[in-house]
Structures are given as C-alpha cells and as structure tokens.
Amino acid sequence: MQSFRSELENPLVAKEIIDLEKKIRAFREGKIHDEKFRSLRLARGIYGQRQPGVQMVRIKIPFGKITFKQILKIADVSDEYASKNLHFTTRQDIQIHYVSLDRTPELWAKLAEDDITIREACSNTVRNVTASCTAGIDPAEPFDVSAYAHGFFKYFLGNPVSMELGRKFKFGFSSSEEDTAFSFIHDIGFIPKVKYENGEEIRGFKVLLGGSLGAQPYIGQLVTDFMHEDLIIPFSEAVLRVFDRYGERTNRNKARLKFLLNKVGFEEFLKMVEEERVSTKVKTYKIDTSVIDTPNIPEPVEITVEIPAYKQLAYEMWSATNVFQQKQEGFYGVFVKVKTGDMSTEKVRKFVEAVRPLIADEMRVTINQGLLLKYVRKEALPALYLILDELGLSEPGHNSVADVTTCPGTDTCNLGISNSMELSRVLEALVHEEYEDFVYNKEIKIKISGCMNSCGQHGIAHIGFHGSSMKVNGKIMPTVQVLLGGGAVGNGEGRAADKIIKVPSKRAPQVLRTILDDYRIKGESFGSFLNYYDGLGKDYFYQLLKPIADQETVTDEDFIDWGQNEDFVRAIGVGECAGVVIDLxxxxxxxxxxxxxxxxxxxxxxxxxxxxxxxxxxxxxxxxxxxxxxxxxxxxxxxxxxxxxxxxxxxxxxxxxxxxxxxxxxxxxxxxxxxxxxxxxxxxxxxxxxxxxxxxxxx
Missing domain, CATH: 1.20.120.330 (Nucleotidyltransferases  domain 2)
Structure with a gap:
C-alpha cells in the first residue's frame, strides 16, 4: 500500500484514508478481530460481496447530483480497481464491484480528488441523503430542495452523533406534494411547503418520522405540517441523539427507528426529542441555499438533425414518456432508462462525450436507477434521442410499468435468494412486447427484491416481487412472493403492499400477465390501480393467482432460477447492511x-x-x-x-x-x-x- 498524504488537499479526508490503510494492515496482521474490522470497513462504504475475497464499494452521491467530471472519475476508478461497470442504486448511490480490500484506500484517494466520498455509505450511520431527482427543475416545486439535501449531507457526514448508531438512518427530500422521493419510507422525510406572513414568503417542510421498508414496512407518521427551514437540522440531530441512546443494538431486526417508536410511543418519543434539544450543537441552522448553482448550460447551436421516418414512432413514444418541460422556460429534462441500473464504463465515456454539447453539466441519479439529463433545448431533443439510441439508452417508458426497479439479488449480494436482475429484464421485455400501451402508464410501479429486505422497494410496489424459496417434491424451488397494493398516495401519504401468494420464480411473467389482463378489463371502472385493488380485495387476487402457484403442475424448469442453467441452490451469506456488535x-x-x-x-x-x-x-x-x-x-x-x-x-x-x-x-x-x-x-x-x-x- 502507498501513502496518500500528498494526494489530497482536505486534511480530514487524507487522515481518514491513512487510518483505513493502517486498519487494513492491522487486520492482515491479526491485530483487529475480523468482526470488528467488518464494522470498520462498512462505515467506509466497503461491503463484502457474495463472491469471496472481493468487495463492493458504495460511493455516496448526495441527492444523486453528479457532474461529467465526477462520473468519468468513477468510471476510471472502476476500470482500475473494479469490474468496469457502474451500478446506480435506488438511493442514488453508485456501486462498483469486485474490488480488492487492500486497494480500497488508494481507490478512496482517487475519488476524493474530485470531491467524491465513500464514507458512511454503509453501516450504522446516516446513509446517502436522497431527494427527488427533478429538484430544481420541477414545475410543481415550491422551492428547490437540493440545497437542503446537500446541507444534511454536509452536517451529518462525520458527525459524532451519527457515526455509530444502532442501525442505519435515512433522510429523504421530495420536491413537491407528488412525493417522488417517497418521504414516507424514510426515518425522517421532508416535503417542501411555503406560507406567507405579512406578505413575506416563509419556507418550511412537512415532516414525517419513522418510515422504513425492510421485511416489515412502516409508513412514516406526521410530526408537523410545517417546520421552519431553520429548524429541520436541529430537530433531526435531536432525533438521532435519542435514537442513538435508546435504540436497540443487539438484535438488528429490531434496531430501526420504527421499532423504538413502537416501544416508547410516538408522542413520548417526540417529548424525548424536545428535551434533547437543549444539548444539540445548534438551536437554529440556516442552510446555505447558494451552494446549488445553476449548472453550466451549453450555448444554443444550430442543429439540423432529423429523425428518420422508420424511427419516428419510437421517437414520439420516447418524447411522450421520457421528456418533460422544466420550470425554466425553453428547457427540458430527459430521463435515461438504464437497465437494472448497470452501465459499463465504456458506455459511460461514450455517453458523456456525446451528450456534453447538448445538456447541462449536472446529471441526477434517479431513485429508479437511471439518469436525469437537464437543460436540454427543444431543438436539441432529436439529436439527443439519436445519440441515446445509438448507445442503447433510448428505451421509452421512464417510471412506467415498463421501468422495473430491482436490487442486485444473487448477482453480488450476500443476502440474495433469487436472481432479481434477470427477472426485471424479463418483465420489462414482456411489457414492451405484449403490453405496449402500459409503457405510457406511469401510475403502476413494478419493483423486485432478491430477498425480503426490500432494497428493490417491493414493499411499496403496486406490483411487487421478492425472492424466496420452498421445498416441492423433496427439492428446493426458487419462488417469488407476490405483493400488491403499495405505493405513494401523495403529500407524505403512502401504502405498504400486501403479501398475496408465493409462486415459482419462473411463473412471475404469468403473474404479471394475469394482473395486467384483468386490469385492462376491470380497471377503468375503478379509476386507478389502487382503487381497483381496494375495490376487489386481497382475497380476489389470491384466488386470481392461485392456479399459477399450483404445485401439482410444477415442471423441471421451475427448479431453475432466472439466468441459471442448473437446479436452484439456496445459498445465503451473512448480511452486512448493518455494523456488527462486537462483545470483545x-x-x-x-x-x-x-x-x-x-x-x-x-x-x-x-x-x-x-x-x-x-x-x-x-x-x-x-x-x-x-x-x-x-x-x-x-x-x-x-x-x-x-x-x-x-x-x-x-x-x-x-x-x-x-x-x-x-x-x-x-x-x-x-x-x-x-x-x-x-x-x-x-x-x-x-x-x-x-x-x-x-x-x-x-x-
């Protein structure tokens, strides 16, 4: 290993990287217990993969904001240290895989050169602060929440209050009442609000507390309809301090904030928070909204590109589903669907080089694992489409039925039971090939997780699947638990999906066909998918899907998981999402x-x-x-x-x-x-x- 003292201007970052290098050396020499070392590396974004001897490194991308220079640096790092691939996550992070532990300090130093960190991206810390990817350009937003998300990232990164919690903690900021950041699934979620006093606009937030997914989803509860913008950080610090002191630290399955709220009671918890505020670092905290500047926007250029006739229909579908008018007059936002959230470094470079003249130098990683391009001029849209089409990035249907959210599943995750990545590709192809009208449907969301832990957000899906297994005829068969009826209602209200039935994984496409066929026939009279689900009831869908789950009709194919050639083997490692309690x-x-x-x-x-x-x-x-x-x-x-x-x-x-x-x-x-x-x-x-x-x- 090399020294990094001369590589970085930030002395704190340099100190942390040097400290990681020393701890890795001590671990290799047997001076640090392996369980203790696991918690140390997790706090630095280094996560053990399913494959032995290599690591996944999670890179924090606060509220998904990333420049051309930063994404190219991450691509360079992935080429040198990882598998030449970037994986965009549902929390707006970027992950790289197959990294040698001994090279992680060097990797971190390279990223830090462009103000990118891996610190506290995993473990029992404040995780990446997420926000609606459209923040700043959303026509419906009262004001831009980007600076507030950035302020939270800066305030709590390395803060002793949140460095070593009993469990992970998540903040989320939605840009409007549409609640596209799902405020209700966060430990603390925020929705921007304004009110007027004596003709003066006052900014604040609706605040929700205690939301979470996991195996037991909880919908966040209302703290207040309006908390002044200068009070949200002091309030959040007080919540963290109470959670740190009273939260569970031994049983990680009972260690999230939602369980503490259930234990002490919501109102009693808020009383404890109020008592704690005397000791917080600040009593009010003015977030600097000037830190988020308008990005560099390319000058208008004369563009004579025309869409070929044979691509015209595809262009129109793309325009209708992936393009929207920004609140800034004359500019458009463009969503790029990235299949399963994976983009090779080669494609990243071609992409940046090609789109640079047409878009602002600030993209956002979206919570459905794609990218949002900003400040595109109307006359540049045809040229941008053809560029994306050539790169295989022009698929329509952003945030529609055809845009399936998924976690990595058994591709790399220790906890994965089934191959969620391949299943998502199969279901997306099914929608495009058999249900093209649903490509325009942005109401119904399909989400898949490789296990019950909901990294793919199946717990709030309109139609959700999570990996599981069962024994049939003496053999282990890969299955999916089907869930229905979840989703965002708006303005901080949300619904957890109901578990309906477990079916063989290979029959998940049949499940989707059955539901979409039935919805085509009966859905119109209900007005929405959630009304359709509520109106017919859980048992109706159980009976509808029951024939698909019939074990009497299983075939040899049902015992082989998606993307595999041999019979399914249920192999689960040790989960590392939380730090490990060390009783030495x-x-x-x-x-x-x-x-x-x-x-x-x-x-x-x-x-x-x-x-x-x-x-x-x-x-x-x-x-x-x-x-x-x-x-x-x-x-x-x-x-x-x-x-x-x-x-x-x-x-x-x-x-x-x-x-x-x-x-x-x-x-x-x-x-x-x-x-x-x-x-x-x-x-x-x-x-x-x-x-x-x-x-x-x-x-």
Missing part, C-alpha cells in the same frame, strides 16, 4: 481510548458539541467493556448506563453513573461544560483500564 472486552477498551482521542481532537478545534458527544461515547463504551467482562450484556446505551449503576458504580467509586453520563442532555454545549465532561470521561477511562488490568491478572 479488549477491543471495546481500545475503542474507548480511540473515542476519547477524538474528543480531545474536537476540543482542540473548539468543536465543543463534538467533543462532548465523543466524551459521552467514551463513558458508554467504557461501561460496556466493564459489564461484558462480568458477563452482563445490554442491548441499548441507556441499558448499559443503568446496568453499570446497578452492578459496578460502587466498585468504581462512581456516585450515580447515570447522572454523570446524562449530563449530556442537561447543558448547552460550551467550552466550560466540554472541559468538565472530558475530564470526567478521562478519569473514568483510566479506572476502566486499571480495572481491566486487575481482572486480567486474576484470570
């Missing part, structure tokens, strides 16, 4: 010292709030080490604090450990309190280290 006392004490070191660094930089929070984590981590040394385990930070008082406070000569630790939410962050709190954390750390030394000698 020595490792915990090492972590405790590291956290105290971070507290001192923050104090030296006069970051009083950060120093205080690192000191808080020092106290909790040290107490956890002591308890585990005694065989006492707790699944929440508040549980650790209370258990230490019960079992160890007297032994450590600590009069009220809970009172000591929870000073954190009783005082405003100040130099005086930071100095006192750090001194208490230092004294406690020394006692923990001394205690550990005594117990090791006894052992």
């Amino acid at each position: 006392v020595a490792t915990l004490i090492f972590e405790t010292e590291e956290k105290y070191g971070w507290a001192l660094e923050a104090y030296d930089q006069q970051l009083w709030s950060d120093a205080i929070y690192h000191a808080y984590n020092t106290l909790v981590s040290g107490a956890k080490a002591v308890l585990l040394d005694k065989g006492i385990s707790q699944s929440t930070q508040i549980g650790i604090i209370k258990a230490f008082d019960e079992h160890s406070a007297a032994e450590f000569d600590v009069d009220g450990f809970e009172n000591l630790v929870l000073q954190i939410n009783k005082y405003e962050p100040s130099q005086e309190f930071a100095e006192a709190y750090l001194a208490q954390a230092r004294d406690f750390l020394e006692k923990v280290k001394s205690f550990r030394g005594r117990t090791e000698q006894v052992g």
